[in-house]
Amino acid sequence: MNAVVDHSARVVVTGLGVLTPIGETLEDFWDAAVRGVVGTRPLDRPDAADFAGRLAGEVRGFVAPREGGDRVIRLAVAAAVAATTDAGFALWAGDPARAGVCFGTLLGNRAGLEPAVTRFHRGTDTGVGGAGAAPFVGPRPVVDLADAVAREHGFLGPSSVVATACASGNSALANAAEAIRAGRADVMVAGGADELSTGIMMMFASLRSLTDDALRPFDRNRSGLVVSEGAAALVLESYEHARLRGARVYAELAGWASACDAHHMTAPHPEGRGARRSLERALAMSGVPLDRVGHISAHGTGTPSNDSVEAAAVRAVFGERGPAVSSLKGALGHTQGAASAIEAVACVLALRDGVIPPTANLVDPDPDCAVDLVYGAAREAPLDVVVNNAFGFGGNTACTVFTRPGSGGNTA
Secondary structure (H helix, E strand, C coil): CCCCCCCCCCEEEEEEEEEECCECCHHHHHHHHHHCCCCEEECCCHHHCCCCCCEEECCCCCCCCCCCCCHHHHHHHHHHHHHHHHHCCCCCCCCHHHEEEEEECCCCCHHHHHHHHHHHHHCCCCCCCCCCCCCCCCCCCCCHHHHHHHHHHCCCCCEEEECCHHHHHHHHHHHHHHHHHCCCCCEEEEEEEECCCHHHHHHHHHCCCECCCCCCCCECCCCCECEECEEEEEEEEEHHHHHHCCCCCCEEEEEEEEEECCCCCCCCCCCCHHHHHHHHHHHHHHCCCHHHEEEEECCCCCCHHHHHHHHHHHHHHHCCCCCEEECCHHHHCECHHHHHHHHHHHHHHHHHHCEECCCCCCCCECHHHCCEECCCCCEECCCCEEEEEEECHHHEEEEEEEECCCCCHHHC
8 A cells, every 4th residue: 555645744953973074973973063174184094195185084983994895884874873862762662664764875885896897997806707807896786785784773664875965965865755755654763974095085085076175165265175075873763753762853854956057067057047947946835034043054064166156146035134054064074975964963953952053164255155054163042943955966856854843833
């Protein structure tokens, strides 16, 4: 029998887990974010020697090898376990077919594939078939990001991995929320994970996107991004399911939307076409009046084009007197497919505590990025609604709207 879609069903957040360059537990991460701690630093790995920008953000306290492609999977599982533990269950005791997983990633566990592919192209692979033969692909496939989390928890419900570039975390949250509203699941663990690798550093270096200074979102002197790694997971439930099991509710995921610039593979549309459309649609879905949005967690990559275009999109939607805007990427670096999942966790904690973390490394705001930027220090503010922006390569844009529990919108 087909599930009945209940468009009025409330989707709530009941658990959070993160591993980041500034903290590997929820409260350590949040304390560092509020203090504006910067977690990026020079790489001392030999494979970084030739990169113009050698800064990166590593989850240094997380013990998992970089060989074999398992590190990103272990990051995802660790974040998910932290989130489900926070939600009140480490192992699922309910109907396993009613619990599922959706994770976002930029390229998945590519680090495990790189040695074999490199040997193959250099003609030095002496594995199965000898030199020049097709490489033996030993690492687990990208779908294991979801499968590993599902197996860890005994979930048998919807399971998927999404790869919408740097918007992947928000895309995963939206897909998971849709599964709950469609009646296919009561509980979904959603998030994002990515690891540092030689390949990803080479890709951004070839695009001349890396800075050798610091990632400075919205700053007049911004010169590029810093690549990082990390993972985050959020436990999403239908409100009724959370209520019946007596769960603590952090926030409601009240709206979500995605769109495409359909403009360029790596550059945003100069008028922020997709960014604006995602913002407008997510807010319309939430039913929240614009004047109730107190904070936007910006994509804010510190690249010349993204930040000015994002600021223009925010002004186009909210007018000149819009919400307070900050970007965590100054502190974290760009955690790739995990970025908007980590930032979603920060949005929920901002609602919980009534505090907006500052934009680290922002010193001299660019007049072309004229929005209400939070920098220098955190800002205390009563928050009922926060928005999370995520914009990626290929023109992928995705926004999510979080509200304080029972604070209004379509989910009241």
